[in-house]
Amino acid sequence: xxxxxxxxxxxxxxxxxxxxxxxxxxxxxxxxxxxxxxxxxxxxxxxxxxxxxxxxxxxxxxxxxxxxxxxxxxxxxxxxxxxxxxxxxxxxxxxxxxxxxxxxxxxxxxxxxxxxxxxxxxxxxxxxxxxxxxxxxxxxxxxxxxxxxxxxxxxxxxxxxxxxxxxxxxxxxxxxxxxxxxxxxxxxxxxxxxxxxxxxxxxxxxxxxxxxxxxxxxxxxxxxxxxxxxxxxxxxxxxxxxxxxxxxxxxxxxxxxxxxxxxxxxxxxxxxxxxxxxxxxxxxxxxxxxxxxxxxxxxx
Amino acid sequence: xxxxxxxxxxxxxxxxxxxxxxxxxxxxxxxxxxxxxxxxxxxxxxxxxxxxxxxxxxxxxxxxxxxxxxxxxxxxxxxxxxxxxxxxxxxxxxxxxxxxxxxxxxxxxxxxxxxxxxxxxxxxxxxxxxxxxxxxxxxxxxxxxxxxxxxxxxxxxxxxxxxxxxxxxxxxxxxxxxxxxxxxxxxxxxxxxxxxxxxxxxxxxxxxxxxxxxxxxxxxxxxxxxxxxxxxxxxxxxxxxxxxxxxxxxxxxxxxxxxxxxxxxxxxxxxxxxxxxxxxxxxxxxxxxxxxxxxxxxxxxxxxxxxxxxxxxxxxxxxxxxxxxxxxxxxxxxxxxxxxxxxxxxxxxxxxxxxxxxxxxxxxxxxxxxxxxxxxxxxxxxxxxxxxxxxxxxxxxxxxxxxxxxxxxxxxxxxxxxxxxxxxxxxxxxxxxxxxxxxxxxxxxxxxxxxxxxxxxxxxxxxxxxxxxxxxxxxxxxxxxxxxxxxxxxxxxxxxxxxxxxxxxxxxxxxxxxxxxxxxxxxxxxxxxxxxxxxxxxxxxxxxxxxxxxxxxxxxxxxxxxxxxxxxxxxxxxxxxxxxxxxxxxxxxxxxxxxxxxxxxxxxxxxxxxxxxxxxxxxxxxxxxxxxxxxxxxxxxxxxxxxxxxxxxxxxxxxxxxxxxxxxxxx
Numbered sequence: 009x010x011x012x013x014x015x016x017x018x019x020x021x022x023x024x025x026x027x028x029x030x031x032x033x034x035x036x037x038x039x040x041x042x043x044x045x046x047x048x049x050x051x052x053x054x055x056x057x058x059x060x061x062x063x064x065x066x067x068x069x070x071x072x073x074x075x076x077x078x079x080x081x082x083x084x085x086x087x088x089x090x091x092x093x094x095x096x097x098x099x100x101x102x103x104x105x106x107x108x109x110x111x112x113x114x115x116x117x118x119x120x121x122x123x124x125x126x127x128x129x130x131x132x133x134x135x136x137x138x139x140x141x142x143x144x145x146x147x148x149x150x151x152x153x154x155x156x157x158x159x160x161x162x163x164x165x166x167x168x169x170x171x172x173x174x175x176x177x178x179x180x181x182x183x184x185x186x187x188x189x190x191x192x193x194x195x196x197x198x199x200x201x202x203x204x205x206x207x208x209x210x211x212x213x214x215x216x217x218x219x220x221x222x223x224x225x226x227x228x229x230x231x232x233x234x235x236x237x238x239x240x241x242x243x244x245x246x247x248x249x250x251x252x253x254x255x256x257x258x259x260x261x262x263x264x265x266x267x268x269x270x271x272x273x274x275x276x277x278x279x280x281x282x283x284x285x286x287x288x289x290x291x292x293x294x295x296x297x298x299x300x301x302x303x304x305x306x307x308x
Numbered sequence: 309x310x311x312x313x314x315x316x317x318x319x320x321x322x323x324x325x326x327x328x329x330x331x332x333x334x335x336x337x338x339x340x341x342x343x344x345x346x347x348x349x350x351x352x353x354x355x356x357x358x359x360x361x362x363x364x365x366x367x368x369x370x371x372x373x374x375x376x377x378x379x380x381x382x383x384x385x386x387x388x389x390x391x392x393x394x395x396x397x398x399x400x401x402x403x404x405x406x407x408x409x410x411x412x413x414x415x416x417x418x419x420x421x422x423x424x425x426x427x428x429x430x431x432x433x434x435x436x437x438x439x440x441x442x443x444x445x446x447x448x449x450x451x452x453x454x455x456x457x458x459x460x461x462x463x464x465x466x467x468x469x470x471x472x473x474x475x476x477x478x479x480x481x482x483x484x485x486x487x488x489x490x491x492x493x494x495x496x497x498x499x500x501x502x503x504x505x506x507x508x509x510x511x512x513x514x515x516x517x518x519x520x521x522x523x524x525x526x527x528x529x530x531x532x533x534x535x536x537x538x539x540x541x542x543x544x545x546x547x548x549x550x551x552x553x554x555x556x557x558x559x560x561x562x563x564x565x566x567x568x569x570x571x572x573x574x575x576x577x578x579x580x581x582x583x584x585x586x587x588x589x590x591x592x593x594x595x596x597x598x599x600x601x602x603x604x605x606x607x608x609x610x611x612x613x614x615x616x617x618x619x620x621x622x623x624x625x626x627x628x629x630x631x632x633x634x635x636x637x638x639x640x641x642x643x644x645x646x647x648x649x650x651x652x653x654x655x656x657x658x659x660x661x662x663x664x665x666x667x668x669x670x671x672x673x674x675x676x677x678x679x680x681x682x683x684x685x686x687x688x689x690x691x692x693x694x695x696x697x698x699x700x701x702x703x704x705x706x707x708x709x710x711x712x713x714x715x716x717x718x719x720x721x722x723x724x725x726x727x728x729x730x731x732x733x734x735x736x737x738x739x740x741x742x743x744x745x746x747x748x749x750x751x752x753x754x755x756x757x758x759x760x761x762x763x764x765x766x767x768x769x770x771x772x773x774x775x776x777x778x779x780x781x782x783x784x785x786x787x788x789x790x791x792x793x794x795x796x797x798x799x800x801x802x803x804x805x806x807x808x809x810x811x812x813x814x815x816x817x818x819x820x821x822x823x824x825x826x827x828x829x830x831x832x833x834x835x836x837x838x839x840x841x842x843x844x845x846x847x848x849x850x851x852x853x854x855x856x857x858x859x860x861x862x863x864x865x866x867x868x869x870x871x872x873x874x875x876x877x878x879x880x881x882x883x884x885x886x887x888x889x890x891x892x893x894x895x896x897x898x899x900x901x902x903x904x905x906x907x908x909x910x911x912x913x914x915x916x917x918x919x920x921x922x923x924x925x926x927x928x929x930x931x932x933x934x935x936x937x938x939x940x941x942x943x944x945x946x947x948x949x950x951x952x953x954x955x956x957x958x959x960x961x962x963x964x965x966x967x968x969x970x971x972x973x974x975x
Contacts, residue, residue: 071482071484072481072482078482078483079482079483079484079485080452081451081452082450082451082452082476082485083452083476083478083483083484083485083486084411084452084484084485109484204480204481204482206480206481206482206483207480207481207482209481210481
């Protein structure tokens with residue numbers, strides 16, 4: 009009987025192996041904790057009274073510009089280094105910073121109409137825009153050219169865009185950049201202005217445009233992200249007409265502008281700023297000091 | 309018969325255990341694989357539903373919307389575009405239900421037009437009701453995930469099985485989510501295909517596992533069958549004699565024991581072949597084996613159907629005759645067996661007549677246990693070997709202890725150890741001078757129960773046993789020691805010791821005797837070795853050489869019991885002897901019967917003619933002593949002169965009769 013008992017034990021082991029082989033294992037995702045920022049009462053007290061009362065700063069943003077800002081996995085939350093910087097500022101100032109999706113083209117108009125407190129949406133600080141709002145500069149970036157993978161039209165610089173159709177997001181500095189580039193072209197550049205940067209990339213993906221002009225960070229993002237890198241290619245690492253991104257504040261709200269400037273400088277000094285940029289792999293665009301209305305003159 | 313049944317039952321049980329044990333993993337494997345296949349089929353269906361919903365959302369729903377959160381409501385244009393995009397699919401049944409819901413769960417658009425907050429919607433008895441906004445399925449879609457479920461018949465559906473998908477509506481390329489799409493897709497069309505595929509896989513799996521089980525079963529079956537056969541063969545071999553195929557001693561003993569246990573009467577017969585050793589020695593072992601097989605066949609053919617024939621070892625066979633309760637019947641049956649054996653057999657061209665001694669013991673009359681019963685049969689058989697008739701029924705009074713009785717051998721060994729053995733000496737008188745010239749050593753056993761036992765009662769029985777050598781050595785040592793003692797006391801008697809032919813055949817026996825004599829300090833001429841004539845074998849080479857060697861050492865040698873045995877005249881001539889001893893059967897009647905007198909007279913003349921002296925045994929009267937002296941006999945021994953005594957008593961023994969003294973021949 010010993011023999012049969014041993015056989016039964018063997019069968020049980022086999023069965024156990026078969027059962028466990030069917031089971032998978034789930035890895036817990038590591039928690040994503042941001043750098044610690046503590047409330048500064050003095051800065052909080054320096055905020056305009058209406059802001060302190062509301063306890064919230066609303067920020068207009070066009071979430072089609074990863075890694076600066078874009079919709080997260082749920083399709084509704086805005087994520088990126090801009091929301092992260094905004095959140096850090098909010099913690100320092102003791103108010104909630106709320107990002108709201110809006111169309112890029114109308115951002116500054118909406119600000120003027122006081123629909124939002126601020127605009128933080130990769131808006132390049134230009135002399136022209138300074139007519140509409142004050143800018144607290146927080147990032148440095150220029151424009152880059154994105155083409156279909158394989159670069160079928162052999163575009164290598166701005167001159168290569170002549171005679172091509174180029175998609176850009178309406179209202180961006182790239183529109184002005186292309187206008188200035190037209191001067192050097194024998195055949196005009198067919199500029200297609202679309203509502204968002206994603207729409208511009210869609211034009212390129214569907215062949216309706218031959219190139220996209222966008223800021224360097226989002227251009228790098230789409231050409232390296234696993235989901236899109238098979239479709240797009242960066243022409244070069246050249247950044248045309250580098251400028252400073254700025255948080256747009258109504259020109260009448262200098263109090264708010266100065267508090268923001270001081271708070272942002274504090275984040276730069278604490279290293280929180282650099283850490284957040286590095287997390288989104290855009291540390292190369294960090295500024296050393298926070299300036300106000302630091303528009304650079306056009307190179308051309 | 310019952311043994312093979314038992315082994316078959318054990319084999320069957322073992323096979324059943326193997327079969328059951330291998331069935332377990334096969335069934336478990338089948339269960340696990342079948343469950344996996346079923347789950348795979350369901351997963352495939354769900355993936356199909358999910359993929360279809362994604363296509364519907366991207367190609368029909370999102371393009372129809374303007375990219376605003378659904379909570380803000382639909383424009384008329386949007387509603388129209390949605391209807392245009394989905395009507396055909398709904399009409400054809402590719403879509404069972406389609407709902408667009410905002411993040412609060414309110415239905416903004418539905419294929420059947422039923423929109424509004426969830427609680428305001430109509431009841432769907434078929435089961436395609438709106439998914440609760442608080443459920444996991446809905447919240448997963450709100451959080452950007454996709455939730456797929458298979459609604460089965462168990463869920464009380466009237467429209468057949470469905471795949472229900474909830475997923476976010478991503479309105480534009482920015483990845484912005486504006487609401488939740490709830491889609492019910494028909495499953496039955498997919499299900500038919502999936503189930504057909506599943507069924508095919510089940511059949512293949514079942515056939516494969518069945519074949520696997522059959523192979524395992526076949527292996528188990530052949531293994532257990534081989535084991536069973538080996539076990540049966542081993543059991544048979546353990547209980548049967550390989551040469552003859554008969555039962556062996558072990559099986560025989562078991563059957564006898566079984567018979568005893570049942571309490572039914574029966575007979576146990578031991579059959580021992582006479583002079584089988586000669587066949588082996590002269591014709592070779594091959595012929596011996598042939599003869600044993602023939603004997604086995606004849607025994608088997610002669611006994612009754614229910615009897616057992618066994619080969620107990622060597623040339624010894626056993627018969628178990630159950631149901632025989634009359635010794636006369638047993639004797640008659642065994643006599644038939646004996647007669648059958650006596651029919652001439654031709655082995656290697658040599659005709660042989662097998663003679664056998666048969667000892668019969670009855671149970672329960674003679675003994676109640678196997679060992680005693682066998683001993684009784686052995687004793688009877690041994691008696692038959694010595695007597696005229698070959699078939700002997702055990703008789704407690706008539707039968708001497710069996711030589712093969714372990715008890716007797718054991719007793720003798722113990723007697724040797726405990727010093728229960730004695731030597732008595734009978735004087736041998738020189739007839740001419742009337743003086744004692746020597747003594748014959750006679751073995752006595754001071755038996756704790758039976759008193760003083762003479763050698764005739766146990767010595768022949770030990771002739772073939774292993775104890776014989778030790779016994780002989782003890783006798784020689786003791787006799788030599790006593791001889792040395794009386795020499796020291798001034799007596800010049802020789803001592804005669806009886807030895808068996810077996811002793812003479814042992815290599816180095818002469819040297820042993822010489823060593824013992826030297827150790828005792830006795831002159832070789834003082835020791836005479838008496839060899840019994842009846843024990844002389846046909847082939848004398850070894851014994852003859854030994855006697856010659858003894859003579860060379862200077863020992864005397866006498867041939868015992870001359871006249872009644874088988875010794876030929878050539879023995880007298882060729883053996884290195886110094887004396888012959890005339891058997892008592894002639895001596896006792898020599899004075900009265902002319903025939904005996906003639907024999908004795910002739911023997912004396914013959915011995916003298918060969919240069920040997922003559923000693924007469926069994927002299928009981930003065931008349932005989934006188935007559936022996938008158939015919940020239942040299943020496944004599946017998947009660948007339950002296951009975952045997954232990955050595956120290958020998959000197960105090962009564963002097964020879966005055967009559968003898970009176971006829972003493974003056975020197």
